[in-house]
Structures are given as C-alpha cells and as structure tokens.
Amino acid sequence: MSKPVHSGTRTLISPVRLNQPGGRRIYRIVLGTTLVVSTVVFIGPLYWMATGGFKSSQELVRTPPTLVPEHPSTHAFTEAWDRLGMGQLLLNTVVYAGGALLLQLIFCVAAAYSLSKLRPIFGNVILGMMLASMMIPAAALVIPQYLTVLDLPLVHLNLMNTPWVIWLPTVANAFNVFLLKRFFDSIPNELLDAASIDGAGPLRTLWSVVLPLSRPILGVVSIFGLVAVWKDFLWPLITVPEHETLNVGVNTAATSMPQNTLIAGLFLASIPTIALFLVFQRNIMAGLTAGSLKG
Amino acid sequence: MTTTLTRGRPGAEEARTRAPQAGGHLRRALARNLRAHAFLIGALLCFALFTWYPMVREIVMSFQKVRYGETHWVGLDNFRQIFADPEFWPAWRNTLEFTGIALFFGFVAPFVTAIVINEFRHAQSYLRILVYLPVMLPPVAGILLFKYFMDPGYGLFNQILEFLHLPTSSWLASQDTAMFSLVIVSTWANMGSATLVYLAALQSIPGELYEAAELDGAGLLRRVWHVTVPQTRLILSLMLMLQVVATMQMFTESFVLTGGGPQGSTTTVVYMLYNYAFNFDKFNTAAALGVVLLLVLGAFSALYLWLERRGGEE
Numbered sequence: 181m182s183k184p185v186h187s188g189t190r191t192l193i194s195p196v197r198l199n200q201p202g203g204r205r206i207y208r209i210v211l212g213t214t215l216v217v218s219t220v221v222f223i224g225p226l227y228w229m230a231t232g233g234f235k236s237s238q239e240l241v242r243t244p245p246t247l248v249p250e251h252p253s254t255h256a257f258t259e260a261w262d263r264l265g266m267g268q269l270l271l272n273t274v275v276y277a278g279g280a281l282l283l284q285l286i287f288c289v290a291a292a293y294s295l296s297k298l299r300p301i302f303g304n305v306i307l308g309m310m311l312a313s314m315m316i317p318a319a320a321l322v323i324p325q326y327l328t329v330l331d332l333p334l335v336h337l338n339l340m341n342t343p344w345v346i347w348l349p350t351v352a353n354a355f356n357v358f359l360l361k362r363f364f365d366s367i368p369n370e371l372l373d374a375a376s377i378d379g380a381g382p383l384r385t386l387w388s389v390v391l392p393l394s395r396p397i398l399g400v401v402s403i404f405g406l407v408a409v410w411k412d413f414l415w416p417l418i419t420v421p422e423h424e425t426l427n428v429g430v431n432t433a434a435t436s437m438p439q440n441t442l443i444a445g446l447f448l449a450s451i452p453t454i455a456l457f458l459v460f461q462r463n464i465m466a467g468l469t470a471g472s473l474k475g
Numbered sequence: 476m477t478t479t480l481t482r483g484r485p486g487a488e489e490a491r492t493r494a495p496q497a498g499g500h501l502r503r504a505l506a507r508n509l510r511a512h513a514f515l516i517g518a519l520l521c522f523a524l525f526t527w528y529p530m531v532r533e534i535v536m537s538f539q540k541v542r543y544g545e546t547h548w549v550g551l552d553n554f555r556q557i558f559a560d561p562e563f564w565p566a567w568r569n570t571l572e573f574t575g576i577a578l579f580f581g582f583v584a585p586f587v588t589a590i591v592i593n594e595f596r597h598a599q600s601y602l603r604i605l606v607y608l609p610v611m612l613p614p615v616a617g618i619l620l621f622k623y624f625m626d627p628g629y630g631l632f633n634q635i636l637e638f639l640h641l642p643t644s645s646w647l648a649s650q651d652t653a654m655f656s657l658v659i660v661s662t663w664a665n666m667g668s669a670t671l672v673y674l675a676a677l678q679s680i681p682g683e684l685y686e687a688a689e690l691d692g693a694g695l696l697r698r699v700w701h702v703t704v705p706q707t708r709l710i711l712s713l714m715l716m717l718q719v720v721a722t723m724q725m726f727t728e729s730f731v732l733t734g735g736g737p738q739g740s741t742t743t744v745v746y747m748l749y750n751y752a753f754n755f756d757k758f759n760t761a762a763a764l765g766v767v768l769l770l771v772l773g774a775f776s777a778l779y780l781w782l783e784r785r786g787g788e789e
Contacts, residue, residue: 190682191594192698194689211595214602218588221663222605228631229620241629244638283517291518300511306519313526315776319724319745320768323752323761324529324536333528351521382510411614413727414745418753427613431731434619443623446616457611461604468671 226450233257233444240439260445263437269429270452276416276425277409279343280350284405285398287351292360293386297372307361310354319414325349326418345419350409356401363397364390400467403460410453426452533769536762553763562739562747569654570743574722576658581718585666586711589673590703603674607667614664618731621660622647647733650740657728657741669714676710677703708786716779720772744768 197203232240233256234249260266295303329339329349339345367390375385391398409425416425424432430449434442457464512519540549557563585606592602609617624631625646633643646656684702693701704711726745729735735742735750742750744764751761 189678190685191677191680192590192685192695192703193594194686210591211597214591214595215598218602218605222608225617225620225624225663226608228624229616232623240623241626243629243634245629245631245634287517287521290514294511294514298507298511298514300508300515303511303515306515309527310518310522313522313530315773316526316530317720317724317768317772319726319748320765320772321526321529321533323748323758323765324532325525326752327536327758328524328529328532332524348521349525351518352525354522357518382514407611413614413730414749427615430613430619431615434615439623442619446620450612450616453611453613454608457608458604461607464607465603465671468668468675 229443229447229450233260233440233447235440237438237440240443256440256444257448260437260441260448263441264429264433264445264448266426266445266448269424269426269449272420272423272429273410273426275343276346276420277406279347280409281402281405283347283351284353284356285402288353288356288401289360289391289394289398290386292357292364293382293390295357296361296364297367297369297390298382307357310357313352314354314358322414322418325415329419339419341420341422343423346409346416349415350405353405356405359397359401360394363394367393396463396466399460399463403456403464403467406456407453533762533765536759537766540759553760554767556760557764557767560747562742565739566742566744566747569739569741570723570725570745572654573658573725573741573743574719576655577661577722577725578715578718580658580662581666581669581722582715584662585669586673588666588670589677590699592670593674593677603671606670609664610667612664614727615731617664618660618728621656621663622732625656648737650737653733653737653741657725657732660732661722661725661728669718672710672714673707676707680706712779712783716776719775723768723772 193203198207231249234252234254235246235256236251236253239246239250294300295307329345331338339348371389372385375389380388411427412425413427413431416428420428426449430445433445437445537553538548538550539546540552541547588606592599595602627633627643627645627648630646632646636643644652644656647653680703684706685698688698688702724745725743726749729741729743729746730749733741735746745768748761748764748768751757751764
C-alpha cells in the first residue's frame with residue numbers, strides 16, 4: 181500500500197529491515213518523535229521569545245503561562261527599540277562586521293595568494309607561525325591585546341572605541357588564511373602562467389583568474405567572518421564600551437528593563453542573523469563541512 | 476638556492492632565459508620576492524600586532540609589576556599571588572566542572588543526534604536547520620532568554636516540571652545547580668555546529684561496512700560501536716579537543732547569567748582573569764593567570780597531537 185521508505189546509501193539500519201512492516205512502523209514512530217521533540221526544543225524557545233514580546237509583563241510571569249498572547253500589543257517592541265537604542269547598536273554592529281569582513285577578504289586573500297602562488301622566501305615559516313596561533317586560546321591573550329590597542333607599538337595610537345579595534349584583529353585569522361590557501365593550491369599553475377604570458381601582473385591574475393574561481397570559498401569565509409564579529413562578546417565588551425555591539429548592548433541594557441520589553445528586545449536582536457541564516461543556509465552548511473572535515 | 480626561489484613558477488624560468496646576466500636574474504628574484512611579500516604585509520602586520528607580539532608581551536608582563544607608573548621585574552611574584560588567591564583553585568574546579576558536564580552533554584548529544592538524523596529518509600534538511608538555528612542567535616539573546624525560562628518562580632522550566640509532577644529546581648539561584656544550568660544554555664546554543672560536522676562525517680561511511688557487520692551478526696549498538704565510531708574517530712577526537720579548549724575558556728555565560736555567583740560557584744578561570752584586569756586593575760596578575768591558562772591548554776593540545784600521531788602510526 182504505502183511506498184517503501186526510500187534510501188540512497190546504506191546506513192546503520194538496513195533498507196530491508198526498514199521496509200518490513202514492523203520496521204516501517206518503528207521508523208515512523210522514531211521520526212515523528214524526533215520531529216516533535218526537536219521542534220519543541222529548538223523552535224520552542226524562539227517561539228516563546230517572539231510571542232513574549234506581544235504579552236504584557238504581568239502575563240509573562242503568570243502561572244500557568246499562556247501559549248498565545250491574550251491581548252497582543254506591539255508596544256514592547258517599539259519600547260525595546262527605543263530603550264536599547266537598537267538602531268544605533270545595529271548600525272555599530274553592521275559597521276564592525278562589514279569592515280572586518282572587507283579587511284579580512286582583502287588581506288587574508290592577498291596573504292593566502294602570496295603563500296600559495298607567489299611563494300616568497302620564508303613563506304612556509306610564516307604560514308607555520310600563523311597556523312601555530314590557532315593553538316592559542318583567544319581568551320588567554322586578551323590582556324596583552326587590550327594593552328596593545330590602548331597604545332599601538334611604534335605609532336602610539338589609541339584604538340579604543342574606534343572600529344579599527346574590532347577590524348584589525350579579525351585579519352589575524354589563521355583559519356581563513358589556511359582555508360583560502362588550500363583552495364588556491366588546488367587551482368592549476370598553468371592557468372596562472374597563461375595569464376602571466378598574456379602580460380598580467382600578480383594583482384591582475386589574482387583579480388581576474390583566481391578570485392572568479394574562488395567564489396565558493398570566499399562565500400564561506402565571508403559568512404563566518406560576519407557571524408564571528410556578530411557573536412563576539414568579551415573583546416567588544418572591553419574595547420568599544422562607548423559604541424557597543426548588539427550582543428554587548430543588549431546585555432548592558434537588560435538589567436534595567438521590564439520583562440516584556442527585554443524579551444521583545446531579544447527577539448529584535450535575533451532577527452538579523454536568523455534572516456541571514458535562512459537566506460544563506462545552504463552556503464553555511466557547506467562551509468561547516470568544508471572547513472572542519474578536511475581542516 | 477635559486478631553485479627554491481623560483482620553484483613552481485615556470486614563468487620565472489622563462490624570464491631567466493630571457494635575461495642571461497646573473498645580475499638581472501638576481502634582481503628579478505628579488506623583485507619577485509618583494510612583490511610576494513607586499514601581498515603578505517597586511518596580514519603579517521595584523522598577526523604580528525594582535526597575536527605574536529601579545530603572546531611575547533603576556534609572558535614578559537607576567538614577571539613584571541607596575542608601581543606608580545614604573546615597571547619593575549618581580550620574578551614569580553604574580554604567580555605566587557594567583558596561586559595564593561583563595562579563588563584560584565575554585566575557579567579551576569568550576570571551569571573543569573563546566574568542561575566536564577559540557578562534554579558529557581555537548582559531545583554525546585550532537586553525536587547521537589547526528590546518528591539519528593542520518594538514519595532518516597525524510598525531513599533531514601529541516602532537522603539540520605533546526606539544530607543550527609540557535610547557533611546563529613547573538614549569544615546574549617539566547618542566554619537571557621534562558622534566564623527568563625530558569626526563573627525559580629514563574630520560569631517556564633519549573634512550570635513544565637510542576638505540570639509533569641516532577642521536582643522543580645532553583646536553577647541559577649543555587650550553588651549546586653548553577654553550573655549545570657549554564658551547561659544547558661551553552662549546549663542548546665552551540666550543539667548545532669558539532670551535529671552538522673558529525674552528520675557530514677557519517678555520510679562518508681561506506682555502506683558495505685554496515686552490511687558486513689550485520690552479516691557477522693552485529694546488533695544495532697555493536698554496529699555503532701564497531702563501525703560508526705572507528706570510522707569517525709578522527710573527526711570525533713578533533714572535535715573533542717576543540718570543545719575542551721573552547722569550554723575551558725567559558726566566560727560569556729557566567730558573566731551574563733550569574734555574574735560568577737552564587738557564592739563564586741560559576742566563576743571560571745577567564746572570569747577571574749577578567750576581574751583581575753578590569754575590576755581590580757591588576758593587569759600583570761591577570762597576565763600571569765593568562766600564562767597559566769596558555770600552559771594548561773597548550774599542554775592539552777600537545778598531548779592531543781602526540782596521541783593523534785601515535786594513533787596514526789599504528
């Protein structure tokens with residue numbers, strides 16, 4: 181009657197077992213349970229956050245809780261937007277994340293291209309030193325990094341509360357350089373030589389031969405670069421207290437807000453990255469496996 | 476020497492035949508290297524300023540103290556001070572407790588979830604998006620949301636427990652359950668990435684291995700143990716190491732949810748480091764603690780690499 185459960189490759193449970201009447205029933209039950217449980221666990225809190233903003237503070241702390249807002253009101257959302265200064269927080273975060281992304285793309289791509297194709301002397305030593313920094317736990321270096329941006333060596337600039345303090349350290353991302361270099365290594369040298377015989381210099385070759393071929397890896401690096409700045413906490417907390425990121429700003433304002441305004445604010449703060457994820461989820465999934473499996 | 480300079484660049488070989496004089500050749504190699512380093516310089520400066528120099532500076536700082544604006548060498552004083560701090564050992568115990576519980580959940584849960592999802596012929600991409608959604612939230616948003624759920628009075632969690640006639644918990648308010656509550660938040664927010672990585676690893680296991688195991692009469696659990704685990708061993712151990720290093724640096728959850736309390740029961744090593752520097756203005760003491768953290772995690776990474784290499788040779 182019902183179609184056999186389709187299977188591509190063989191996994192833990194054999195297709196034969198799965199397609200016996202008993203097997204199929206068990207499969208349905210497990211699938212159904214998993215779907216319900218994981219929807220409740222992962223979407224449930226988000227649902228509570230989204231609907232919580234429509235409730236009054238009294239309704240939010242009521243026992244038993246209400247599943248659907250009784251008298252939905254958007255008041256908490258406008259209030260949260262104003263009290264958090266959400267517009268400013270959002271703008272700050274976009275500037276930090278966008279600039280960091282741009283600088284990472286320029287400098288990490290240039291470095292990876294140089295290490296992969298131009299191969300300067302000491303290139304391997306430099307690559308080794310970059311990769312070794314992946315072993316350093318970020319939080320352990322926060323103190324000397326903080327003192328460094330307070331008074332930059334040689335030039336004696338104070339970067340505190342400027343976007344540079346977020347932008348520049350993100351360029352020192354060994355994982356980006358590694359991913360990009362590995363990708364560039366897979367581009368055949370003959371292609372580059374053809375370009376150089378046609379009279380293209382290294383910059384021209386990078387721009388019109390290498391980069392067009394590297395779109396997938398550039399997408400991966402970009403998305404993770406954006407998200408990393410967006411989610412960072414300790415570093416923006418100590419370096420840009422006067423121009424906070426969304427993540428830090430929400431925490432600063434949290435203590436002084438009524439419950440429903442806070443919940444509404446959390447929801448507003450979550451929208452940008454959730455939207456980004458839903459739009460780019462395919463690239464993000466691909467990036468996760470590309471980055472970690474062979475890395 | 477020259478062969479290493481021009482290795483892998485047939486174009487440069489041609490250039491050399493066109494310029495017969497040795498001087499021209501040297502100049503070319505020099506120009507080529509300068510150009511290559513010009514491409515490197517931006518990233519190189521950033522690495523130098525924000526990774527390599529701070530690394531050296533942290534070690535130097537940890538042996539110094541600043542009094543009235545003057546820097547003195549004080550030997551191991553900073554280290555003596557942190558070891559004598561009554562919060563030092565509790566902070567390590569708290570950190571290890573978090574790491575331990577977080578591994579038990581954060582390591583097992585994604586692996587089991589991935590194995591289950593991988594068996595499904597339906598809804599795989601829906602489940603994938605589902606587990607990864609929390610990863611994309613700004614961490615503070617997820618954390619504060621759970622603070623609301625974990626309120627001992629009106630919080631959703633206790634109301635659900637009451638509804639099911641189960642004992643309720645005081646969650647973040649009690650020393651005994653605070654750390655455990657932080658693990659719940661952290662696992663919910665972070666397990667998505669590990670799950671997707673395992674899922675990709677599971678999909679590369681050849682089906683014949685399961686068939687062979689089944690012919691040999693291996694049941695479900697034995698197939699997991701004798702096929703799935705060994706086939707994903709590399710990625711499992713890599714993720715284990717990354718998770719240990721990440722959870723040992725836990726700070727945000729404590730800072731936002733509990734402020735290190737109650738009674739210091741969630742003060743982690745990084746939290747202590749933050750307090751030294753930004754609440755007590757003792758940057759050199761904080762640097763010494765940073766060095767200790769570096770050494771501990773460095774030793775752990777080295778142990779991992781050594782075990783991995785030995786495993787590879789067998």
